[in-house]
Amino acid sequence: VQYSTRYTPLETTVTMKLSVATIALFPAVTAFQVGPVGRAPTSLNIVKSEEKASDKLDKVFSSRPAEDPEFDKLVQANFPGAISNKKLESKVASILESKGLTPANTLLCTSLCCDELARSLEDDLNKVYGHNFNLGGLSGFPFAGNTGFGAMSAHVPDDGYCLLVHGPHVGITQDGVIGKVERSGIALVDNCCGSAIAASNYLKGITDGGAKITTKLQQFSDFQQGAVQELILPFGKRLNDADNRMKELPYALYDSQDILVRDIVSGGSGGIKRGLALLSGIQINTSPETLDYFHPLRFDYYDENGEVVEDLLPSLKA
DSSP: OEEEEEETTTTEEEEEEOOHHHHTTSOOOOTTOOOSTTOOOOOOOSSOOOOOHHHHHHHHHTTSOOOOHHHHHHHHHHSTTOEEHHHHHHHHHHHHHHTTOOTTTEEEEEEOOSSGGGHHHHHHHHHHHOSOEEOOOGGGOOTTHHHHHHHHHHHSOTTOEEEEEEOOEEEBOTTOOBTEEOOTTOSSOEESSHHHHHHHHHHHHHHTTOOOOOSOSOOGGGHHHHHHHHHTGGGHHHHHHOSSHHHHHHHHHHHHHHHHHHHHHHHTGGGOOSEEEEEEEEEEEOOTTSOOEEEEEEEEEEOTTSOEEEEOHHHHHO
8 A cells, every 4th residue: 555645845756655564553444434414413512611712722821931032033943934832722713713613513633642742732722622532642643543533523513523633743942952852850851752753763774774683573562653663764865865854853754644644534534524624733842931832734624525625724824
């Protein structure tokens, strides 16, 4: 089975060949493909409140660090197009409200890394839209696959919507080191994302010719990391040629995840109720003293037929 796409900025065709073991993560499952026909109406609300999403966010931001103009310049220099989570969440809530998505009729679904730092954005959105359905695993890959998406779709309120947020994450320290981050209560600056960096090192061992021969291609006790390492294989040359491997790494991971998530959404489009908003990009984690950032790369709106009918990204970047 092959997945092919074109990605920017290199405009190079990527062909991803997955092993049988990895493909098994995303089986074609029909058990949860529930359409609106024959479903009994319910009065389910995800958040039982008439409070607007924008008003909820004002409360969320009251406990967050203030904007730091100098640090913002540092982030922008390394990740042009990134915006603080505060700005991202405010704009997303406003745009979605204009499309009819409210805390009362929207189920939040995420595919983000297991790392606790990846919870920052998710936790903010939880306070607005309620508990999320989790599709993600290591590095943010959608390991719940088609089965997870089908189950999630069945949980969306009747005549309601889904907000799906996904992407890998990367750390940046206060002095601009990418791939590292200060963590609360830990003296040493730590890797971020650890899974992604381990996969990158595995890939570098292959491209540089130093990898050890092993018969353990997949093992259940570390199955997700094995899949991450396999899914990054097509990007060996791209990462080797990059001026900053740690800066390019999350974008390579994103291109892989973008293919998989859109394929999962397409395969489960019959379960979409009134609509689905797909927001994806790179999470940029920072120290506890500064706001986290997000580089939005896709913001698509799907109608009830599972068709992309509007690109919302320009509105988000405005």
